[in-house]
Amino acid sequence: MPLTFTLDPPVTPALRDGVLGLWTDVTNAGGAVGFVAPVTPEEIRPELVRHLVQMAEGHTRLLVGHDEAGEVAATAFLTRNTHRLMTHWVWLYTVMVHPRHQGRGYGRDLLAAAADAARDIEGVEAVRLTCRGGLGLERFYASCGYKEVGRVPDAIRVAPGDDRDDIVMLLPLG
Template sequence: MPLTFTLDPAITPALRDDILDLWTDVSNAGGSVGHVPPVTRDEIRPGLVRHLVQMAEGRTRLLVGLDETGHVAATAFLTHNSHRLMTHWIWLYTVMVHPRYQGRGYGRDLMAAAADAARGLEGVEAIRLTCRGGHGLERFYASCGYKEVGRVPDAIRVAPGDDRDEVVMLLPLG
């Protein structure tokens, strides 16, 4: 069953908790969303609070994908660039699909919904995102139309002796 995507849903306690659970589950499954397993909800919470504050300030938009039961199965945060010379593109952060739904095409659906949402934003011509090297994520994003435009070797240290590249990807919307 396909996910139902919504941009800028009302932030209820249930939605907030669903996102927190999703982020924790994705992180603990090895997902590259800012943490290294094992993590707890309490360790994830400050990152979610930062996104929620940016949403309240009007800098960030939330895209959620709900499963057939109405629970959050996927998310992405679209963040306006604050540099006045770079307002023609946005950042895509914290792109997640719950591990139980991976392999069903929901990641590709999420990326298409994010591109559609970005096309609806005035003056936005492209989406940038970064991903952690070593997981093949750049191949997934490339299959969604993104191009690798930069790479910082060993920028991400997931553990002592385990450094990964930060890969910068771009999707022109034109």
């Protein structure tokens, strides 16, 4: 059964806790979403709060995918670029699909819904994201229409002696 996507849902305690649980579970399953396993919800909470503040200030939008049980199963945050010469594209952050839902095409559905949301933002012509090298994520994003436009070797240190490339990907919306 497909996920149901909602852009800018009301931020309720259930939504907040659902996103926090998703972020924790994705990280602990090896997902590259800003942390390295193992993590607890309390370690992730401050970063989620930063995202929620950006949402309240109107800088960031949340796209949530709910499964058939109504649980938070996928998320992505879209953030306007605040540099006056770069307002024609948005950042896509914290792209996650719960491990129990992976392998069903939900990641592609999430990216398509994010592109649709970006198309509805006045003046936006592209979506930009970064991903951690070494996991094949760039191949997945490329299969969804993103193009690699930059790479910083060894920019992400996940552990001593384990540095990964920071890969910049771009999806033109035209």
